[in-house]
Amino acid sequence: MSVVGVDLGTLNTVIAVARNRGVDVITNEVSNRATPTLVGFGPKSRYIGETAKNQEVSNLKNTVSSFTRLAGRSLNDPDVQVEKDFVSAALVDINGQVGAEVSYLGKKEKFTATQITAAFLTKVKQTASAELKLPVSDVVLSVPVWYTDAQRRAILDASEIAGLKCLRLINDTTATALGYGITKTDLPPPEEKPRRIVFVDIGHSNYTASVVEFKKGELAVKSSAWDRHFGGRYIDKAMVDHFAKEFKEKFKIDVNENSKARFRVQVAVEKLKKVLSANTFAPINIESVMNDIDVRGQMKREELEELIKSMLDRVTIPIEQALADAKLKKEDIDGIEMVGGSTRVPAIKTAIQNYFGKTLSFTLNQDEAVARGCAFSCAILSPVFRVRDFSVHDQVNYPIEFTWEKSDDIPDEDTSLTVFNKGNVMPSTKILTFYRKHPFDLEAKYAKPEMLPGKTNPWIGRFSVKGVKEDSKGDFMICKLKARLNVHGVLNVESGYYVEETEVEEPVPEPPKEEKKDGEAMDVDSKETKEEPPKMRKVKKQQRKGDLPLSAGTASLDQASKDAAAERENQMIMEDKLVADTENQKNELESFIYELKDKIISVYSEFASDDEKSKLSAKLETIEDWLYDEGDDATKGQYIGKMEEIRSIAGPIIQRYNDKIEEERQAVLKKQQEAAAAKQAEIERKKREEEAKKQAEAEQQAKDTEMSDADAVKPDEVEEPSA
Known part of the structure; x- marks a missing residue:
C-alpha cells in the first residue's frame, strides 16, 4: 500500500513518499525532483508535466497553467480575471465553472479546471507508481489555506476522477508545520508553555503566514493570514x-x-x-x-x-494579521521558519527579519517541506505505517452559518445560526436541533462573504430533511442534524435523526455529607438505624427513535458527472498511451534500419549471400524513404508491419550470425570447462601426492622411533665393575 504526499503547487508539484523509515522526495521521468504543473493539448495527445514544459513556447495557446487557482471558481470572479495575465490558454465559462478552450486532436474542445487538474493528477499517479513499482491510490494533497469549500470540493472531485483516494486535503502551512514538528524530540510537555513558531510560505503565486503552537505529540494552528497576489x-x-x-x-x-x-x-x-x-x-x-x-x-x-x-511594502502585513488573530506579540514568537521559493529574495528576507528583530530559520527544505509534511500526514492516516503519535489541530478560517425558513408554528424563531466560527478547531462536529412538523430545508453559507477570495459565492450547500411529521399527539418532532467540517475543510450535514422525550425516574443525588470538625464528639445512636429508600425524581430524557433521510446539493460534482469525467479521462489516457507506443515503435523501426545498414557491411557480411545483401539493402532504402515521407505519421500497426517486412529478409542472416556466435560461445564454454576440469584434476593429483608424502613421512618417523627405543640401554643390564 502506497503512502504518497503531493504538494500541488501553482508552478511546480513535488511528490514525496513514506518509506525506509522516513520520507523521500521522488524524481520524475527526467530525474527532476519537481514536476511543472502544466497540461498541454496537441494534435495527437496531451502533454503533461515535463513534456508540456518542453513544448510550451510552441504550443502556448493550448497549454494550461495555474489550473489549481482556477478550480472551483467562476469566470466572472475577479481573481480569475487576474489569472488571464498568467494563463496563455483562452479561459471560458463551462456551466458556471471556469475552464480552458484548447485545440485537441485537431478540433476545439473545452475542459473545466477540475478536469485539467484531474489530468495532471493522473500524471502524478503514474510518476509515483513508476518509482514505487506499486499501484498508487491513497494520497494527501496540499491546498492553500484560503481555499473555500467549493475549491476544496473541486480538488477532491479531480482526485476521484484521476482514480485517487484523497485521505486529506491539508493546508500548505499546516503540512509544513507537521513536517517540522513530528521530527522534533525536544518539544515541551503538555503542562508547559508551548513553543510558538511562525511559518512564512511565499511561493510562486501566494503568501501565507501561520502561527503554530507545538507541544509534545501535537500541533495547533492558532491563526493564518495570507496575500493571494504576492509571489x-x-x-x-x-x-x-x-x-x-x-x-x-x-x-x-x-x-x-x-x-x-x-x-x-x-x-x-x-x-x-x-x-x-x-x-x-x-x-x-x-x-x-x-x-x-x-x-x-x-x-x-x-x-x-x-x-x-x-x-x-505589503511584505509584513500577513504576519501582522496572523499575530493579531492569535492575540500574540512578535516577542512571544520562538522562531520563524521560511519556506517557498520566493523567500530567497533578499529584500523579502530583510524586511521580515527587521520586523521580528531576530534571525530567520531556513532549516526546512524551502521547495520540498510541504510535500514532506503531506507524506507524513498520509502515513499517519494509513493503517500500514507505524508513525510517532502526533495530533494536528487545524482551524476554521471563514465563519460558516446555517439559515432556514421560519416555521409557521414558531413565529419568534431565529432563522440563522453561525455554527462554525473563525478560529474553531477543525475537524469539528456540531449537532443542530430543530422542532418541526413538516419536512424542511436549510442552507449553509459563509457568514462573512467579504473575507472570501475574489467575489466567491458564499453559498456552500442546501440540505433537505425528509420524513418529518407530527407525533401522535400533534406535537413537534425533535430533529437532530449532525453537521461536520471534516479533515478536508469541507462542510456536510452527515446524518439526521429524530428523538422523543420520555419521563424517567432517577434517584435524586444526595448532598455531600459535612465532615466532622476536629474536636467534635461523635454521635452514637444505640438504636438500629433504618435505611431510608433513595428519593426519586422524574426527568425528561431524549431517546433516539429513528433516522431522517437527507438530500444535499453542494458544489461537488454529482456521481454521474464524475463517472463521465473519469471515463473521458481514461479515454484520453489510452490515446496518450497509443501515441507514446506508436512513437516508440517508430523510433524502434528507425533504429533497426540504421543498425542493419551498418551491420550488413560488417558483422553480418560473411553470413549473407550477395543476393540477400542486395535484397536487404533495397528493402531498407525503400522503408527508410517511406519512413521520412508518408510514414512520418503512420499508425503503430504500420510500423510493426514494416518491421516484419525487414525481418523476413534479415531474419535468416541474423539467425546464422547468432548460430555462429552461439557455436563460438559453446566452444569457449567447452574450453573453459575442460580447463576447469584439468585444473581440478591437477589439484586432486597434487592433493594425493601431498597426502602420500605426509603418509611416508609419518611411516619414517614411526621407524625412527622404534630404532631409538631398541638402541636404548636398560638399567638392569648394566654390568657391575669387578673388584
Missing part, C-alpha cells in the same frame, strides 16, 4: 514589463504584441531574478526574441527592488 510570478511580471519597455526603446520591438516573444522574455527574467538573489548585478541576453532580433540588457538588485516596491 514569484508578480516579480517576474514586473521585470517583463520593465524590459518590454526598454526593448521597445532600444531595439524598436514590442514583445507585448507577440505572445511567444513575451514568453521568451519571461523565461529569461526568471533566470535573471535567481541570479540577482545571490548577486547585486546581472545581465540579460535573448537571441532572436522577435523578428530575428537579439536583445540584451542588465539590471541591478536595487532596480529590481524599486520595481516591486509596492509588493515589498
